[in-house]
Each structure stands twice: as C-alpha cells, then as structure tokens.
Amino acid sequence: MFYIYCPYCEEHREEEEFHASGEAHIPRPSDPDNCTDAEWGEYLFFRTNPRGLHHELWVHGIGCRKFFNITRDTVSYEIKETYKIGAKPQFTHAEEKV
Amino acid sequence: MFDVNKSMQTVQMNLIPNDVSVRAETPLHHVDLATIATQGAQDRNIKIQELALLDHLVLRGHADNAALTTGIQSVMGVSLPINLQSVEKEGQVIRWISPDEWLITTPHGTGFALEQQLRNAISTHCAVVNVSGGQTVITVEGAGTEEMLRKCTPYDIHISNMPVGKVVTSLFGKAQAVIRRTGEQQFEVVIRRSFSDYCWLWLQDSCREFGFTVKL
Structure with a gap:
C-alpha cells in the first residue's frame, strides 16, 4: 500500500511489515507506590486523541522486530518522520513537551 | 564473584543429539521432497532445493562492541x-537480522562446536542460541526465479535494490521469512x-507457471 522508513533497517519497507502500537512517549510514574489512583489511571488508560500531529509507537514486526516512533498527521495521515526509541521528534506542537 | 564466562561454559549442552x-x-x-524430485520433467527452469x-x-x-x-x-x-x-565463508553464513541480531547457519553437526567456540571467544555480553529445530532453508534458482519470487514478497527484489549478498526479513505470502x-x-x-x-504450498503455487524441479 505505502512505504514506511524503518530507522533501524535504514530503508523504506512495505507497510504490511509494520504494526501500530499506540501512543508514544508515555512516561511511567517514577514512584508507582506513592502516586494517586488518578495518576496511575491516567498512565494506564488515558490516551490523547489529537487532531494533527501525533507521536506513535510502531513496531517493524515482520522485519527487524524493533520498536520505533512515528510522527504522523492524523488529518492527512502523512508520516512526518520516523525516529529511534530514545530520540526526540523534530515535529512537535508548540505547547507539547516530549 | 560471579564469572560470566565460567557459568556459560558449565551450561553448554548440545541441543542436537x-x-x-x-x-x-x-x-x-x-x-x-525425495519423491517429488523423481517426478515430472527434470529440465524445468526453476530449481528448488532444501538445505535440510x-x-x-x-x-x-x-555491534559497536569491539x-x-x-x-x-x-x-x-x-x-x-x-x-x-550477509557474509559467507566455507559453508558458514552470517545474516544480519536486526541491529543486535544475526543468524548463523553452519553445516549439520558443526553447530555445537561453533557455539562453544563463539562463547569462548566472545568475552563480552552476548547470547548464542541454537535454533536449528525451528527453521529450515530453501534455495530457489534458475531463469524466472526473481519473477516468481515477486509473487511471494512485497519487498522490491530487483537486483538494483537487492544486490547479491543482501538479506531482508520480510513477508513470504503472509508468513515471515529471511x-x-x-x-x-x-x-x-x-x-x-x-x-x-x-510456505511450501505457496512456493509450489507460485512456480506453477514456470515449472519447477526439486533438487536433492
């Protein structure tokens, strides 16, 4: 259907080889024993649903089997960039902290 | 103190009896395959062989660890x-799978010795695991092979994109293959x-228009 650039294989690969794994950059509460139920619930269950730029976790499941991130436009479905785990995205909202 | 090398040596066991x-x-x-190899015309374009x-x-x-x-x-x-x-030498092949993973194939019966040698030679944090029972290798060759394989994988296997020696993990039909x-x-x-x-049925079906012979 279309190609996605795998930052680990370092080439464009068929979309069929990839799988989306939800929102990226969700920090685990640093002290789970002492965080509130609301904070823990927020971490476990609540996800943003932005119109526009969205950072997502994807996996090259039929390939190198590495997880990586994609910045995608949820309106146009355009993939702005793909980057390795641990790297910072280049495309962000002004108010976003990643 | 816990000695990584020593503990690795003590647990080495040949998984292939x-x-x-x-x-x-x-x-x-x-x-x-032995029976199929004797059937039909023997001069078909595509030759299939299992490196059993x-x-x-x-x-x-x-990989950045010297x-x-x-x-x-x-x-x-x-x-x-x-x-x-990938690299090949004297029947041993190393294939890149991912940035921290390689698949090594070696002739039947030599895997355990190689595994021991690798564990003894590599003094750093690594893993060598025998996965012989889990997979097999098929070779396909002859005129029309590239055209036939285009029906099997979405990867662009044209020689300009996939020169000799290149290895990709991609789809084979709906299954994964290297x-x-x-x-x-x-x-x-x-x-x-x-x-x-x-995969065998898919391969057989893909070869139908070209004809194939099984080599032993």
Whole structure:
C-alpha cells in the first residue's frame, strides 16, 4: 500500500511489515507506590486523541522486530518522520513537551 | 564473584543429539521432497532445493562492541555484516537480522562446536542460541526465479535494490521469512517450522507457471 522508513533497517519497507502500537512517549510514574489512583489511571488508560500531529509507537514486526516512533498527521495521515526509541521528534506542537 | 564466562561454559549442552537412533526430521519432512524430485520433467527452469538440517545459531549482542566483532572475526574469519548484508565463508553464513541480531547457519553437526567456540571467544555480553529445530532453508534458482519470487514478497527484489549478498526479513505470502540473494537468479529463503507447509504450498503455487524441479 505505502512505504514506511524503518530507522533501524535504514530503508523504506512495505507497510504490511509494520504494526501500530499506540501512543508514544508515555512516561511511567517514577514512584508507582506513592502516586494517586488518578495518576496511575491516567498512565494506564488515558490516551490523547489529537487532531494533527501525533507521536506513535510502531513496531517493524515482520522485519527487524524493533520498536520505533512515528510522527504522523492524523488529518492527512502523512508520516512526518520516523525516529529511534530514545530520540526526540523534530515535529512537535508548540505547547507539547516530549 | 560471579564469572560470566565460567557459568556459560558449565551450561553448554548440545541441543542436537549425536545419537543416530534419534531421527532428525526437517520442517519439510512431510512434503517428501525425495519423491517429488523423481517426478515430472527434470529440465524445468526453476530449481528448488532444501538445505535440510543445517545448524542455525542466533547471535545477539551490540555491534559497536569491539569484543564481539573481534571474537566473531577470530572464530569465523569474517567480520559481522552490517545492515541488510550477509557474509559467507566455507559453508558458514552470517545474516544480519536486526541491529543486535544475526543468524548463523553452519553445516549439520558443526553447530555445537561453533557455539562453544563463539562463547569462548566472545568475552563480552552476548547470547548464542541454537535454533536449528525451528527453521529450515530453501534455495530457489534458475531463469524466472526473481519473477516468481515477486509473487511471494512485497519487498522490491530487483537486483538494483537487492544486490547479491543482501538479506531482508520480510513477508513470504503472509508468513515471515529471511530472504537472501545469492546470485542473479538465485535466492535463499529461511522459513519457520510452523509456516513451512504454508510456505511450501505457496512456493509450489507460485512456480506453477514456470515449472519447477526439486533438487536433492
């Protein structure tokens, strides 16, 4: 259907080889024993649903089997960039902290 | 103090029994390639061969770790291949699978010795695991092979994109396979045991318009 650039294989690969794994950059509460139920619930269950730029976790499941991130436009479905785990995205909202 | 090398040596066990009374069956055992090889015309364009019962080792470690690369070099006489590349020497092949994973195949019966040599030679954090029972290797060659394989994988296997020696893990039908180009019209596919029947049927079907012969 279309190609996605795998930052680990370092080439464009068929979309069929990839799988989306939800929102990226969700920090685990640093002290789970002492965080509130609301904070823990927020971490476990609540996800943003932005119109526009969205950072997502994807996996090259039929390939190198590495997880990586994609910045995608949820309106146009355009993939702005793909980057390795641990790297910072280049495309962000002004108010976003990643 | 816990000695990593010592503990690795003490747990080494040959997962492939030398006992000849234990019958080894390849994942394509049920297909009975020996019988198929005798049937039909023997001059078909596409030649299929199973490299049965090779020993498969998965090597994991950090590619930027010098102790790993020099260890491999000293044991196998080749350097670890970089992204999407493979190296071959004296029947041993190393395929790049992911940035920290390689698949090594070696002739039947030599896997355990190689595994021991690698563990003893690599002084750093790494893993060498024998996965021989889980997969098998099929080679496909002859005129029309590239055209035939285009029906099997969405990956662009044209020689400009996939020169000899390049290896990719991609789809084979709907299953996963490690596809390597070994010649202009020569490929090698590593398939999983659980998908072997499916891959065989898919391959057979893809070859229908070209005709194929099974080599033993």
